Structure formats: C-alpha cells, structure tokens
Amino acid sequence: MDQTSTIGELRHAVHDFVAARDWYRFHTPKNLAMSIAIESAELMEHFQWLSVEESAALLQNDESRAAIADELADVLIYTLSFANSTGIDLSRAITHKLNRNQTRFPVEKARGKVRFDPPTPEEKRA
C-alpha cells in the first residue's frame, strides 16, 4: 500500500522485527551496506543473461514477478534498517539528493537523454 504507508511506519515495522530478535548488535553500517549490495545482486540475478525483452517479460509472469518483488523488498528492508541503526532521516536524505540532482541534471539539458554535456565543476560540487 504505497499510497497509504509512510516511511516512518515501514521503519517502525523493520525496527520491531530487528529488536524482537536482538539483531541490532549485528546491524553495523558495514554489515547493512554489504547486505544492501547483496540483495541488489540477488535482484540483478533475475535478469542476468536475459535480453531487454526477456527481462520485461519476467515481470509479466506472476511467479517471477513475486520473486523479484521479494528481492526489491529485501533491498528496501535493509535500507530502512540502515536508517534505523544510524539515525539517518531517509525523507530528508531523499529530498536533499533530489534537490542536488535537479541542479546536476537540469530538465533543459537532460530531458530524454542519458548522455549530455558533462556537469561543470560547480555542478559536480552541488
């Protein structure tokens, strides 16, 4: 229910899960960063060696779509856990990064393009 759940509610649910198992002792930034990368790799594994068309078709199949959703959830669960363990405010971080990206990738330069003039040193620092 993405339209009704808040990041705070999801963080709380992940916190309850981790705290009930006394797992915060294992949730160091190193371990959680590695876990995010590992789960991202598990997500990518679904698409390894497939064409663009075959990759898209995977998401039309109920079984593979559910398996992909599981991996996507794992990435976000560990991301929320990282935020819980470190006190990083995800909403603030996302808003800050999107604002930076607005500067780095202005619509008039970037719209419809994956490559465009490299950012100036000032834009890089933004």
Ligand SMILES: [Mg+2]
């Ligand atoms: Mg997984």
